Amino acid sequence: MSTAKDALQSLFTALENRDHSAAMATFTDDAVLFDPHYPNPTMAGRAAIGKGLDWGLKSIEKFGFTIEKTYSGEDGTSCAVEIDTRHFLKGGKELHFPQAFFVETRDGKISALRAYEPYGPNGFMGFMLRLSHRFAK
Numbered sequence: 001m002s003t004a005k006d007a008l009q010s011l012f013t014a015l016e017n018r019d020h021s022a023a024m025a026t027f028t029d030d031a032v033l034f035d036p037h038y039p040n041p042t043m044a045g046r047a048a049i050g051k052g053l054d055w056g057l058k059s060i061e062k063f064g065f066t067i068e069k070t071y072s073g074e075d076g077t078s079c080a081v082e083i084d085t086r087h088f089l090k091g092g093k094e095l096h097f098p099q100a101f102f103v104e105t106r107d108g109k110i111s112a113l114r115a116y117e118p119y120g121p122n123g124f125m126g127f128m129l130r131l132s133h134r135f136a137k
Helices: 004-016 020-024 046-059 123-136
Strands: 027-034 042-044 060-062 065-072 078-089 094-106 109-116
Touching (some): 004 020, 004 046, 004 065, 004 078, 004 109, 020 046, 042 046, 046 060
Parallel strands (some): 027 109
Antiparallel strands (some): 027 042, 060 078, 078 094, 094 109
């Protein structure tokens, strides 16, 4: 029986190999993927996730995910992982940052996956937060 970490590692390996079909095979039909890096951060169902992965594969030349720590859920079907992420965009720009992923599985496949990064919000809220920090000094 595969673990939640195994399912997540299978997804990471598929992305690192640029294999859209293998990546999609790691998800249940009704899976929900949340990742704030994507144009539509919440992707519900295979069609939305497939479209999101298409965007990722077009934007990123090389994916890199190294699992540094794993925290297994008591139910055996979930886990949280700390990731050292090192991607290269098309054109060569390197993106290196930590992430945390929370994964839930059903029958060995990912049913929910949420990605979080340890940096502040972007857009207007990020601007206001940076502005408030500047004047708080």
